[in-house]
Amino acid sequence: MSVGRGAHRIGEFARRVGVSPELLRAWEQRYGLLQPIRTAGGFRLYTEEDADRVARMQRALADGMSAAEAAQVAQAAREDDAPAHGLIEDAQARLLAAVEAYDEAALQAVLDDALAAFGLEPFVRDLILPALAEIGRRWETGNGEVSQEHFASNLIRGRLISLARLWGRGAGPLALLACAPGEQHDISLLAFGLLLRSHGWRILFLGADTPISTLEATAQVTAPAAIVLVAFDAALLEPEATALRRLSRIAPLSLSGPGAAADLPRLARIRRLDGDLVGAADELARMSNQ
Numbered sequence: 001m002s003v004g005r006g007a008h009r010i011g012e013f014a015r016r017v018g019v020s021p022e023l024l025r026a027w028e029q030r031y032g033l034l035q036p037i038r039t040a041g042g043f044r045l046y047t048e049e050d051a052d053r054v055a056r057m058q059r060a061l062a063d064g065m066s067a068a069e070a071a072q073v074a075q076a077a078r079e080d081d082a083p084a085h086g087l088i089e090d091a092q093a094r095l096l097a098a099v100e101a102y103d104e105a106a107l108q109a110v111l112d113d114a115l116a117a118f119g120l121e122p123f124v125r126d127l128i129l130p131a132l133a134e135i136g137r138r139w140e141t142g143n144g145e146v147s148q149e150h151f152a153s154n155l156i157r158g159r160l161i162s163l164a165r166l167w168g169r170g171a172g173p174l175a176l177l178a179c180a181p182g183e184q185h186d187i188s189l190l191a192f193g194l195l196l197r198s199h200g201w202r203i204l205f206l207g208a209d210t211p212i213s214t215l216e217a218t219a220q221v222t223a224p225a226a227i228v229l230v231a232f233d234a235a236l237l238e239p240e241a242t243a244l245r246r247l248s249r250i251a252p253l254s255l256s257g258p259g260a261a262a263d264l265p266r267l268a269r270i271r272r273l274d275g276d277l278v279g280a281a282d283e284l285a286r287m288s289n290q
Contacts, residue, residue, distance in 0.1 A: 007037065007045040015172060015200030016285075017054045024054070031071035033057060048121070051198075055119045087117065088126045095131050099152045100144075107152070111159050120163075120198055124191045125278050128156060132187065153187060160190040164205065167193065172200040173225035175284070176218060176251070178210035180231035180259065181240065188257070188277065189230045195281035201225075212243040219250040226252050226284060228273065231259030244270060256280060 014021045024046075028034040033053055036044040053074045060070035091114045098106035115123045135152050138144030168174075177193050179186050186208045193203045204222060206214065210229075219227060227247060231237050237244070237259055247253055248270045256273040273280040 007047050009043065010036075010046060012200070013046040013050070016198055017051050018200075019054060019058070027054075027057065027067075027071065031068065031075075033071050033074060052119050059116065088114075088122065091118075091127055092131055092134075095127065095152075096134065099131075099135060099148050102148070102151055104155060107155055108159075111156070115163075120194060121278050124195060125276060128160075128191065129188070129277070132156065157187050157190065160187065160194065163194055164190065164197075164203065167197045167203040167205075170200070170202050172202050174202045174204060174222060176204045176206070176215065176222065176224040176227045178206040178215055178227075178229055179208045180229055180236045181211050182209055182236045183231050183233070183257075183259070184208045185232055186230075189228075192228070192230075192256070192277045192281060195277055196284060199281060199285040201285070212240050212247060216243070216247055216250065219247065224251045226254065228254050228256055228284070230257040231255070232257050234259045234261040237261070254284065 008016065010021050010024060014024055017024075024034060028036075034046060034050045036046050036050065038044055056074035057067075057070045060073040061067065065073065091110055095107060095110045095114075098104075098110060114127050118126070132152065135144060135149050139146050139149050175193070175196055177189055179189060189207075190205070193205055197203055204218070204224065206218065215227065215229070227250075229237075229244075237255065238261075244253065253270040254273045255270060260272050273283055
């Protein structure tokens, strides 16, 4: 049997979902909540589907259900995964309609419903990022207003920041996240930090337009396990090659975003995080375990 991306041994999986291995084993044995796969060597590996069921069980417990009731809800929800694409499309349509009407209450309701229904990764990957891209496309083609983009970005950014509360706590490895000097767009970096947090990492977020000297000073004090720098324009990074080399000697450095040109990481002896945000978070988590 092939092992897909995101399959973890129980210790790593427990850190990612924030539940002790002992409690996970109890939920598996008593309620059949987890359905690990087995490798050819007999190891039990837990997948993204297991993580989704754990998240649904945690939400049900938070709503006051007993463990047995919560397990039933978490497993029953799995049967509804097939029409999730249609539900995502409906959420996208509701979100775009709320943006067009500048309806803050409706937009917040969509975000509430989608986060509860889909979990963090689909919420970010399938709703937030595509919706922001569509809003930006409409503005660029003259079918939307820049004020709508600002309205949506500010509210969505606020929601991501609220989800990030206390993401620096815990015992996991520390990631230092920042936007390149001159880069103002930090929503994707916020989303990436939330996804990396779901792998058990602690997050130190410096945000938009961060001077490399500030990153160096912060890294010297905090000794992060990884530094991630985002840029949407390669011109923002090209003058910083020497500073990036220095930064990479303090901690492993990764570049992400459209501005992380293919030749720049080679020049600065740093990594480039490719793919979507979910894949990038998985990649960085895997690199830390090597």
